[in-house]
Amino acid sequence: MSLPVKTALKDALLDTASELGVNLSDKEFKSALADLNRWLRREAQSGWVQTRDGSLTLIHEEYGEPYHSVTAGAVRECVDKFVKPSGILKKARELEEISILDIGFGLGYNVAVALTLLKEVNRNICVRIISLEKELPNKVPPLQGQFGNYHGGLLENPDQLRDEGISFELMLGDARKTIGSIGNFKADVVFHDPFSPYRNPEMWTYDFLRCVKEYMKEEGVWVSYTSSLSVRSSLYELGFKVGSSEPVGRKRGGTVASLKAPIKPLNKNEKQKLLNSPYACPMRDPHLNWDYLRILADYRLRVTLRERELSSARRKGI
Numbered sequence: 001m002s003l004p005v006k007t008a009l010k011d012a013l014l015d016t017a018s019e020l021g022v023n024l025s026d027k028e029f030k031s032a033l034a035d036l037n038r039w040l041r042r043e044a045q046s047g048w049v050q051t052r053d054g055s056l057t058l059i060h061e062e063y064g065e066p067y068h069s070v071t072a073g074a075v076r077e078c079v080d081k082f083v084k085p086s087g088i089l090k091k092a093r094e095l096e097e098i099s100i101l102d103i104g105f106g107l108g109y110n111v112a113v114a115l116t117l118l119k120e121v122n123r124n125i126c127v128r129i130i131s132l133e134k135e136l137p138n139k140v141p142p143l144q145g146q147f148g149n150y151h152g153g154l155l156e157n158p159d160q161l162r163d164e165g166i167s168f169e170l171m172l173g174d175a176r177k178t179i180g181s182i183g184n185f186k187a188d189v190v191f192h193d194p195f196s197p198y199r200n201p202e203m204w205t206y207d208f209l210r211c212v213k214e215y216m217k218e219e220g221v222w223v224s225y226t227s228s229l230s231v232r233s234s235l236y237e238l239g240f241k242v243g244s245s246e247p248v249g250r251k252r253g254g255t256v257a258s259l260k261a262p263i264k265p266l267n268k269n270e271k272q273k274l275l276n277s278p279y280a281c282p283m284r285d286p287h288l289n290w291d292y293l294r295i296l297a298d299y300r301l302r303v304t305l306r307e308r309e310l311s312s313a314r315r316k317g318i
Contacts, residue, residue, distance in 0.1 A: 008293060009036045016297040024304065032300045039198035039296060048141055052076070052249070056141035058107060063195045067106045069225070072249025075147065077225065078113040081254050085245035086189040086223045087261070092118045097126040101187035101215055103203065104194040105131035105170060107140045112151035114191075115166060126165035130182055132175040176202060176288040179211050186217045192224040197231055197283065201295040206234040206282035213238055219261045227252040229273055230299065232266075234282040236274070242266060278307040 013032055017024055024032065042064035049066060051057050053073025059066045068074035072081075083089065091098055098118065102111055111129055118125055143151035153161050158168045171178040175194075190212060194203035202208065209231075216222065224231070227244065235242050235257045243263040245254040256263045266274070274280045283299040290298070 006037065009033060009040070009297075012036075012293040012297040013300070016294065017301055020298070020301055022301050022305065024301075028304050032304060035300055035303075036296055055109075055143065058137055058141060060137075060195065063199045065195050065199055068109060069249045074109055075113060075143070077248060078110050079117070080248045081225045081245060082110050082191050082193070082223050083114050083117055085254065085256050086191070086221050088114065088189045088221075089117060089121050091188055092121045092125045095125070095188075097128065098189070099185065099187045099217075100127065100129045101182075101185070101190045101212070102129060102131035103175060103190065103192045103212065105133035105136075106193060107137070108151055108154045109143060109147075110191045110193055111168070112143055112147050112154055115150040115154075115161075116147050119164070124165070126167075128167045128185075129169070130185060130187075131168070131170045132178055133170060133172055134174060135172060174202075176208055176211075176285070179208075179215070182215055185215055187215055187220050188217055189220060190216060190222040192222060197226060197228045198296065199292075201283050201292050201299070202285060202290075204228065204231050204234075204283055205285040205295060206237060207285045207288055209234050210238055211288075213240075213259075216259070218259045220258065221261050221263070222257040223254065225254045227255055227270075229277055229280040230283050231255065232274060233280045237282060244270060276310065278303045278310055281306050 010033060013029070013036065046059050046061035048056050048058055049070060051068060051070045051072070051074045053076045055074040057066045057068040057070065057074045069077040088098060100111070100114065105111065111131060115127060118127060140155060142148060154168060161168055171181065192212070194200045197204040212222070222235070222240070223245065232242050232255055235255070240257040240259055241263055243256045243265050244267070245256050247253045281302045283295055285295050
């Protein structure tokens with residue numbers, strides 16, 4: 001990490017602490033700064049890479065992260081982290097129309113895989129999709145085989161999909177701004193797939209998730225690859241039931257949430273982490289306009305305050 005970035009992290013932490021009136025000890029400041037440096041450290045170079053299942057993905061130049069899991073496989077992640085845990089294939093057998101809110105269109109893989117599998121289950125199902133994405137990459141690795149047809153249609157000529165009962169709208173720009181323009185839409189399923197919470201925190205705050213909730217049916221299901229304690233605590237505070245999906249390509253599973261639909265609950269260990277970890281507090285962006293450093297600095301200070309609360313409770317034997 002370059003010296004200007006390290007300086008920016010220190011400034012963001014100090015400025016935010018001053019705004020919140022939080023006095024940090026030297027130990028607390030060093031610990032917080034170490035977390036910020038670790039969260040933003042780049043781990044990969046940009047470019048195309050082949051994933052474990054043979055499908056390609058792209059590593060984002062700015063975020064330094066792949067769009068999909070390299071260890072699980074890009075297509076496998078779409079199927080096992082998003083489509084199957086969402087219950088959307090079961091819904092396709094029962095409903096005439098499915099609505100999907102896709103947060104983080106990325107390379108279009110999640111939507112293409114979902115459409116392919118939905119049409120295999122019910123050829124006559126109508127599907128309405130709204131995808132939000134900051135910007136599309138200059139060149140997208142094409143999906144091959146059974147998923148290639150819908151993937152090519154989404155990228156090159158989405159209007160032709162209407163012949164199959166598919167309505168697709170891609171809204172480009174900062175999703176915190178564009179989400180308010182969705183209009184009359186309620187999702188059966190939300191695919192929440194931005195870059196990771198520490199690299200792309202704008203898309204994972206309590207405040208943005210509250211906006212997402214407004215466009216979900218009460219029995220709708222929210223799914224994501226992340227098991228972030230911050231994200232899960234935000235979902236809980238927003239009134240969701242929170243569960244986990246099966247691990248794919250790593251030890252931890254993803255997250256599944258719904259207001260009313262039955263979901264697999266978190267296991268005992270996951271529940272304990274939400275109760276006892278200082279990191280189990282929401283990221284905030286109250287006006288949906290903070291930059292990523294402001295969000296992360298604010299969150300890390302909230303972690304410090306929670307550490308103090310938990311420490312005090314332990315001393316009192318609570």
